Amino acid sequence: MFAMSVDEVNLEIKKINTYLSRCLWMDFEFCRMDAGQIVLSGSIDLSSNEYVIDIKFEEPYFVSTLFLWHADSAKVFIELANTDEIIVMNQKYRVEIGNYIFKVSVEGFENPPIFIAAKKISFKILEEPSISVEHT
Structure with a gap:
């Protein structure tokens, strides 16, 4: 029924959040959006086009979304929707069984404004974050 188990989904989410927690900030945009796949790409500086x-x-x-946003480094970036959010999304979109509903936190919003229902989630790290050390 489900393409991924909830444990597999939570493991991917944990890895994404761990990576992003090491970054001071991250800007995101949708680089691909069609019936087969949605790709969110993150960059330290979107003007460079280097994700x-x-x-x-x-x-x-x-998908219910903004098109361009900044991650809120004070919050968990991505997680599964809670029961109340799932009920609301099911009332709006009649989500088919087999989909997970993901929510994405965004800077400047108290509650996540981005929701994506999909069967699978994965990620690819294209560059490790730079860790700067302050000298005194």
Whole structure:
């Protein structure tokens, strides 16, 4: 029924959040969005067009989103929707069984404004974050 187990999904989410927790900031945009795949790409500076992470959602069912945003480094970046959010999304979009509903935290929003329902999630790190050390 599900393409990934909830444990597999949570492991991917944990790896993404761990990577992003090592970054001071990250700007995101959708680089691909079609019936087969949604790709969120993150960059330290979107004007350079050099992405450091791609997050892929396979077989998406719906997306409710902003197109360009900054990650909120004070919050967990991505997680599964809670029960109340799932109920709301099911009422709006009639989400088919087999999809997970992901929510993405965004700078300047108290509650996550981005929701994506999809069967799978994966990611690719294109560049490790630079860790700067301050000298005194």
